[in-house]
Amino acid sequence: MQALPDPLPKGNIVAVVGSGAMGSGIAQVAASAGHQVLLFDTRPDAADKAILEIGKTYAKLVEKGRMAALDADQARARLQRIGTLQEASAAALVVEAIVENLDAKRALFLELEGVVGDDCILATNTSSISVTAIAAPLRRPERLVGMHFFNPVPLMALVEVISGIATDKAVADTVYATAESWRKNPVHAKSTPGFIVNRVARPYYAESLRLLLEQAGDPATIDAVLRDCGGFRMGPFELMDLIGHDVNFSVTNSVYDAYFGDPRFTPSILQQELVNAGFLGRKTGRGFYRYGEGVEKPAVQTEAPQAKPESVSIVGNESDAIAALAARLAAAGYALPREETLDAAPGFVCNGAAVYLTDGRSATERAAESWHDDTVVYDLLLDASGATRIALARADQCSDAAYHAVVGMFQAAGFAVTRLDDVPGMAVMRTVAMLANEAADAVNQGVCSARAVDIAMQKGVNYPRGPLAWADSVGLEHIVAVLSNLAATYGEDRYRVSPLLRRKIAANPHGATFHAS
Template sequence: MAALNMGRSVAVIGSGAMGAGIAQVAAVAGYTVRLYDTRPEAVDKAIAGIASALDKLVARERMSAADCTAAIARLHAASTLDGVRDAGMVVEAIVEDLAAKRGLFAQLEDIVGDDCVLATNTSSISVTAIAAGLRLPGRVAGMHFFNPVPLMALCEVVSGMATDPAVAQLVFDTAAAWGKNPVHARSTPGFIVNRLARPFYAEGWRLLSEQAADAATIDAVMREAGGFRMGPFELMDLIGHDVNFSVTQSVFNAYFGDPRFTPSVLQQEMVNAGFLGRKAGRGCYQYGEQAAVPAAQAEAPQPKPEYVSYTIEQGAAHAVGGAVVDALAGRLRAAGIEIAQRKMPETIRHAGAHDDAPAFHCNGAAVYLTDGRSATQRARDNHHPDTVLFDLALDYGSARRIAVACSDQCAPSAYNAVVGLLQAAGFTVTRLDDVPGMAVMRTVAMLANEAADAVSQGVCSADAADIAMQKGVNYPRGPLAWADAIGVEQIVRVLANLAASYGEDRYRVSPLLRRKHASGGRFHG
């Protein structure tokens, strides 16, 4: 099905930031737009704001003056709901309240034609529930934009139980015609983004509560190693802890207390204290002219070790996590560090050690990619007290920072040799306390786990999950594409070890991940 016919007008109900943004993108795309609000002055303000925003685009040479004039001319104020009678599509962007949305659509059913699509911009309310009780519930679909609408590329097209597939496709095609990257989703709590993003915040809070590091250090690791645009705490400060905590509570309650979505007691305390983030002048960070910017933890300079070896399994093309470890080995070699390569049987014979591969060795330390166990547990399992773990990075070749953790049994000299090795490769080295799964790895594993569950449960496709997280919250890589890159087996191992370490259902492995692991399959390609 094609997009809404250009000869039909689009009505937008609600002229706040979201409504005004939707009106702007529709008008710029060539549609006549009728904007209605219960406060007429709000409509006038919205249209004036849109005109100002478009004028700025002209000034920056990102829009022609003629296109700007034409788009503004397509914007019209509707003084009453009756003024949207001829619309081919109505998009509501009113208060996030089920009764209010149901009431509005019930009114609209008596005004617009039967062929008019009713779209809701809800971010959290069931589309099924909004449409329930209407004479024609099949014409209702979610059209969830992200703020600010003109800048954010994603639009979640959400189908309720009664939504006509042809209506969902028309909304999808119309969003594409408006310059967006639409994705289909089934109406379930959180849709795609607000569900799949929960682990990004939840694992940050878990790390902070277990004193793995302070907020500034965790944020720095997630940015400078994980490649995320913002770390979890600075992002929650920007969103507002009251808003973020409310969404988490909503998803948790909607899934009947599934422990995967358990809210953080620490965040609840932040909200109780009024430390809501930037808007309050204080959140995880202090704000204001006199506020000091906290520094992330970094290890003091250490000398480069004299000898480094890289152990791989005998005859194995790629062990679990091997591709990731190979990437770090490439960074070390690019920095001019000579690395001797050894095969697994030689390592096993060496000093009676019970090592596993792939691993680096220097000055007695065995250095592994985290697999979800703590370094202390891995040292015990391998009978190698001088065990150091390193965290996942998006791209070891360009990452500025790398996180490490050492076992409680590890000798300081062995640990310092590892720090010196990584510093010689140009990394800022950050030490985390020895928590299972470290920071980037456990977060990415949980993001992939949640995305796999969403695909398994028919909420969205694998492509939609990855597009949504990249375009909706600016993740550097889609969670399922990341699972493919790391290796599904590595993700399954990390999650299984986290579950064993914590004894919590929170870290249960998605059946789809286990299925991909068993078949040797991938999510893409």
């Protein structure tokens, strides 16, 4: 059995270059873990101010009972400002957290090579620049590695350990083990555009922007569906407003350009317009939402109460996909007899209306293909047993009476019902399918492991479930069907299916998974 790599011993010195939000957070975490930390910044008094603020943070942790007073005093004593890079000559690890500029980072590491010892590890906290490119001019590029923390560093668990082409495996392993010893959740990744998180997260924004462009719903409604049905902590539009559209749009453009215009990463003209207008989100008082005193929160579209329908039955093949919904309907008093009509997909019949989980086709298209006008589709639910909201789309051919019966059925089961316009794949399903597809491609291209991508998305951006674990739960066959139907509808390479998804299904047609139970 191969021995696990050792982290940097606590007695080793860690130097942090840059004392902004990221640099000071890294310094705080390293000092808390027992390292002497040297903090350097070219701005006058910046490092001193950062250390003062870190001390205040330690004091607050003591007040809240989350840190012992002695530990806080000792951690604070391990923080030291240095006035020149030459004072970092004894460091075993230098973490750079300066401006996101390739030339600036290269210049810094070239200078550090002449200061630190040959065994010192050089780490960059870059979120988007190629680690390979940063290391290229160095005399010993093999000792430079990405150590990408997430903001705020003390609270966010993820660290992406990024290996460039030249990075020595032992260096990456040591940084990984060190991050673990700092109570973080590290993941290994190759230096590719966006690394893991900034690449795999793009569909969360892109698909919702596409939904808004196609008038599936307003921002508040789409946000509510992603939160209440999908379990995401924040909806995409409120999250983009929080990040800032200048920042979010820039990252999207950067990834799009880095992948030579791959349509999967195409930026949105809607977000471009917000940037052009200077409506950057919370920081400017206006983005997709308005902010400020007296501004009312937009209402979420919710269907009016409808009468409880008399007849509900189950149709199609046995499936876990409808089990939790069936349990809620049974609790509402429905006997749920089985019917062998309509198509083989699992679903419900409500007063004659066919009700299915979306498979990437619009309800209108599905109704036409099944010769059943009264067709309604519902969106994916993270937890069908506990969700408070469900999103529906009705076929254009569907009668009002049939649709209202379906609304009444779900209301009887305890759901607030939101109607989205009949766009293919709806909101949660197409978002999860695209997240899983991008995650699968990252694994297929050797960027990271399936385990790493799921950890990264949960710990780095607080997703309720890793995208590949989520795909396992939905069923890889269904995810591929959704993507294939989206591709057929739009005729765009944007929705091409990852070869790894197809390979998984070919190897095990009825039980393919990324994470074997």
